[in-house]
Amino acid sequence: MDGPEQVRARLEETGYLVDEGLAVACFLTLRLGRPLFCEGDAGVGKTALASALAEALDAPLIRLQCHEGIDAAQALYDWDFPRQLLHLRAAEAAGVRDAERLEGELYDRRFLLARPLLQALETTPSVLLIDEIDRADDEFEAFLLELLSEFSVTVPELGTLRAQEPPVVVLTSNRTREVHDALKRRCLYHWFDHPSFERELAIVRRRLPGVAARLAEQVTALVQTLRAQDLLKPPGVAETIDWAAALDALGASEVDAELAVTTLGSVLKYREDTERARRLDLTAALAAHGR
Numbered sequence: 001m002d003g004p005e006q007v008r009a010r011l012e013e014t015g016y017l018v019d020e021g022l023a024v025a026c027f028l029t030l031r032l033g034r035p036l037f038c039e040g041d042a043g044v045g046k047t048a049l050a051s052a053l054a055e056a057l058d059a060p061l062i063r064l065q066c067h068e069g070i071d072a073a074q075a076l077y078d079w080d081f082p083r084q085l086l087h088l089r090a091a092e093a094a095g096v097r098d099a100e101r102l103e104g105e106l107y108d109r110r111f112l113l114a115r116p117l118l119q120a121l122e123t124t125p126s127v128l129l130i131d132e133i134d135r136a137d138d139e140f141e142a143f144l145l146e147l148l149s150e151f152s153v154t155v156p157e158l159g160t161l162r163a164q165e166p167p168v169v170v171l172t173s174n175r176t177r178e179v180h181d182a183l184k185r186r187c188l189y190h191w192f193d194h195p196s197f198e199r200e201l202a203i204v205r206r207r208l209p210g211v212a213a214r215l216a217e218q219v220t221a222l223v224q225t226l227r228a229q230d231l232l233k234p235p236g237v238a239e240t241i242d243w244a245a246a247l248d249a250l251g252a253s254e255v256d257a258e259l260a261v262t263t264l265g266s267v268l269k270y271r272e273d274t275e276r277a278r279r280l281d282l283t284a285a286l287a288a289h290g291r
Helices: 004-013 020-032 046-057 081-093 099-106 116-122 138-150 181-185 197-207 213-227 237-249 257-262 271-278 282-288
Strands: 036-040 061-065 077-079 112-114 127-131 152-155 159-162 168-173 188-192
Touching (some): 046 127, 081 099, 116 159
Parallel strands (some): 036 188
Antiparallel strands (some): 077 112, 152 159
């Protein structure tokens, strides 16, 4: 892609709307081959960006979901022990007694189970999504930093496996903890903020074209009001889309305060947040937005 505007156009063709800053960040990621580190609250479109990039580039999306305790074996590769054992038994049944030959066959590439990181190194082109890196621990971050620097990995039994063409890498963080500076310095950075009313409404209309225009406007206005409250978990764009879809499924073409309260479970996920929302004057919130 020749520039940020072309990146923006290609992403919007997939249904993902980007602003100028994100379009520039994505273009530089593609042009410079640098990972893109996306940080922000949950539900603001970080993971969806990787999916949109994969679609725009016509490349497979390979996702590594991070979690506490994740290690290199879970992320990189492992040996298929059941298949190795079956092969060993078959060889013994066939009368093979050459131990060196058997060992060499057991650690052949066909018995290597490629996890997401190795899959991305071996797939050209590809988009690698390393999701919620803030949930992993320091040791995994250090391992990841080394891999992203070289885009290669050494398997003792097979040697070094190197990417012919490095994947496009997107890392996301919900900022449950601070990610180390060393990893961030390796990446381009973009902070995902909650969108303005106009932008969020455009996203809802793009993702849910069958929803009534008035309903989309009202739901977006209500979510903007909820975000202004002191909530444990402010709703993201994903929750706005969920709420509009839920109301549409109920056959609503518009929403009032009573219907909004009965469907709060589509947008708020904590009891304390739901109770706070119930105490709001949602009718006034709708009127204040002129919807």
